[in-house]
Amino acid sequence: MNKRLSLTLAAALTAAAGSAALAADSITISMDQLAADGGMTPAGIVVATPAADGKGVVFKPELKGLPPGEHGFHVHEKPDCGPAEKDGKKVPGGNAGGHYDPDKTGRHAGPTGDGHLGDLPALVVAADGTATAPVTAPRLKMSDLSGRSLMIHAGHDNYADQPQPLGGGGARMLCGVIR
Ligand SMILES: [Cu+2]
Numbered sequence: 058m059n060k061r062l063s064l065t066l067a068a069a070l071t072a073a074a075g076s077a078a079l080a081a082d083s084i085t086i087s088m089d090q091l092a093a094d095g096g097m098t099p100a101g102i103v104v105a106t107p108a109a110d111g112k113g114v115v116f117k118p119e120l121k122g123l124p125p126g127e128h129g130f131h132v133h134e135k136p137d138c139g140p141a142e143k144d145g146k147k148v149p150g151g152n153a154g155g156h157y158d159p160d161k162t163g164r165h166a167g168p169t170g171d172g173h174l175g176d177l178p179a180l181v182v183a184a185d186g187t188a189t190a191p192v193t194a195p196r197l198k199m200s201d202l203s204g205r206s207l208m209i210h211a212g213h214d215n216y217a218d219q220p221q222p223l224g225g226g227g228a229r230m231l232c233g234v235i236r
């Protein structure tokens with residue numbers, strides 16, 4: 058192989074490696090609907106990518122069959138969507154643990170607050186039951202995501218611990234492990 062050809066080849070390989078690294082910047086999360094008995098049914102995906110301005114993470118949902126309206130949307134601390142047992146009953150999604158809170162603030166303060174880092178802007182489901190509107194979390198980094206889970210709650214999120222704890226979202230409705 059002559060020198061020029063090997064240099065061209067090296068440049069091509071470097072370019073290929075570069076585009077592979079770019080593709081790896083997005084994470085596709087498979088979401089499951091959580092049943093009361095602990096069962097799980099696939100409900101679509103959410104794709105996480107770095108925000109274009111370099112600040113935060115954009116979550117782009119492709120989900121259907123959901124109750125219309127706003128739903129609490131959080132990164133939870135553990136990569137497990139299975140049910141937990143409490144007082145002899147199954148709690149869907151309980152194994153995901155609490156909201157991702159690396160600074161141990163112990164406070165649910167919403168996407169722009171100074172509490173849980175896993176507090177995302179609410180997910181909006183349209184009247185036809187689909188969710189496609191992107192959600193931008195300004196304080197998160199892509200490096201916060203792997204090894205955690207993404208959760209959508211049955212109820213809304215008021216970004217506070219009053220009048221109900223954790224924004225009042227209640228039951229865990231959809232969950233996906235973030236690989
Ligand atoms: Cu949650």
Ligand SMILES: [Zn+2]
Pocket residue numbers: 131156164165166167173175176223
């Ligand atoms: Zn929270």
